[in-house]
Amino acid sequence: MxxxxxxxxxxxxxxxxxxxxxxxxxxxxxxxxxxxxxxxxxxxxxxxxxxPAPPSYYFSLDLLQDEPFKYLDTLGVNLNHVLHGAQDFEYFKPAFAGDTVVIKAKIIDLFDKKNGALDFIIKEVRVENTEGELLVKQIMTIIVRNPEGGA
Amino acid sequence: MTYIDLSTLKVGDEIPPLSLKPISRTTLALFAGASGDHNPIHIDLDVAKSAGMDDVFCQGMLGMAYMSRLLTNMPRLRKSKPLVLNLPILRKFMHSSPVAGKLKKSKTPRTDNY
Structure with missing residues (x-):
């Protein structure tokens, strides 16, 4: 857990x-x-x-960094046990080739199901322009399979 | 450029179906490079097997990129409010038809706030 x-x-x-x-x-x-x-x-x-950036490319922007999965280490999660459960996008303003965007990510919720056999990580990723305007808000649901069950 | 006026859209309107080529390991490798998702479980058979999978399997976001093509193939929408997409990832597909599966989608994704 x-x-x-x-x-x-x-x-x-x-x-x-x-x-x-x-x-x-x-x-x-x-x-x-x-x-x-x-x-x-x-x-x-x-x-x-x-x-224009295609609708689901905004997800990739979060991965365009040196260690995109490092936060999973911090949470004690093995990348091989991770499934991408759901992905929500909310679009406010489009971005285009040549634009510089700022990507900000945080953990907004954590919960488990099936007596700890599954952990859920809810991550919010905001894509903003350099003026701080929100372009796209994403909510990512990550499912962690814990083969050994609850802790 | 053709536009759809949002006020003319209603629940139950059909989005034209999208047919896709079979997904190969090459598809997954190219998407890994293009999307920045370098998780080896999608492209390296040794890693997939060591994680208990029979084979590499499709990146969830590849499925979502295909779903988004349902929308990008449509005429442009005129919108005054933010567009919200809420697409559950097709996990069943990811695991049951990892490669060489065929996808045909005509199910309307849930959209709000159009």
């Missing part, structure tokens, strides 16, 4: 500049067919200032 004192823990923040090459690679990897996500001309014709 994960110690409840970690509820409210700030995981940290980092900056990412959205790169058009990375956005195109992501679009290719997911088989994106809408050209505004990989063709700058199509993006321009759609009235965008650059290639």
């Amino acid at each position: 994960i110690d409840k004192r970690f509820i409210g823990m700030n995981i940290g923040s980092h900056e990412v500049q959205l790169e058009k090459g990375a956005l195109k690679f992501f679009a290719t990897a997911i088989g994106q067919e809408n050209p505004v996500y990989f063709d700058e001309k199509a993006a321009e014709e759609a009235g965008y200032p650059g290639l």
Whole structure:
């Protein structure tokens, strides 16, 4: 069972500049067919200032740091026992290639089920622009399988 | 550019179905690189087996990226309020059809605040 004192823990923040090459690679990897996500001309014709970040790419921004899973060590969780249970996105303002965004993450809840066989980590990730405006808010549910059951 | 006026959308409207190519280990490797999710359990068979899995399995966020294509394939939405997406990840799919599975989705994701 994960110690409840970690509820409210700030995981940290980092900056990412959205790169058009990375956005195109992501679009290719997911088989994106809408050209505004990989063709700058199509993006321009759609009235965008650059290639837009696709809806689920905001999740990847949190991973674009040196040790994205380090907080799991802090919580005493083995990465191999982790499942991604759910992911919620709330979109306020879009980001485009060339934009710099700030990613801030914290643990907002911890609970367990099945007598401790499953731990749940609820993590909030905020993506802001450099002016501090909230662009996207994400809530991630992580499920930890504890093979040995409750502690 | 075609727009959908949000006021014309109603519960029960269908989103056009999305058919996907079979998912291969190459798909998972490319998505690992593109998404920044380098968790080896999705790309390294040795790690997957040592964790008790029969094979590597799909990143949850790849499933979600496919789901998001249901929306990005639609005409652009005019919205005045924040868009909320709440998509449970398809864990059953992740574990039962790890590679070479076929996905076809036409289920409407839950959306609020359109």
